[in-house]
Amino acid sequence: MNQGVTLLRVERARRKLYQVQKKYGFLTHPKVIEQSKKLDELLNHYQTCKSES
Template sequence: MSLLRVERARKRLYQVQEKYGFLTHPKVIEQSRKLDHLLNQYQTCKSKS
């Protein structure tokens, strides 16, 4: 798991939110969940080392 993947997902979330405008839009929620998943994976890997 790389921090770069997390940062890319975060940037994508900002782009999707800017495009659709609403935090409740399904595309924004979907990208937010992807970012959450990556953050959880990153945190798990970090805590194991």
Template sequence: MVQNPETIQECIEKARQRLYQIANQYPDLWHPEVIRQSMVLDELINEYNQATRLKKTIKI
């Protein structure tokens, strides 16, 4: 189920903040925790893009 873009934006911001925290904790950007959180953020961004694309399609 696709969430609304505003909800996803909030999740993106939280995930981004978490990524910053993890990156500060593990300065090696190849650390598995950094990569894992980066992937979480990527998925949320993809979901946001899908939701906004769907919203534009429905308005047309």
């Protein structure tokens, strides 16, 4: 996956995290934590791609 695609996925995951947090209201809610982990994974992948180029 290239950097551009990964960056788009990061932005989508970030928006979804905001939506989930707004819906459930607590940062400790399992759905919020799950989405936060997905965003973290994508950010780590993006950083790896960026450092390899």
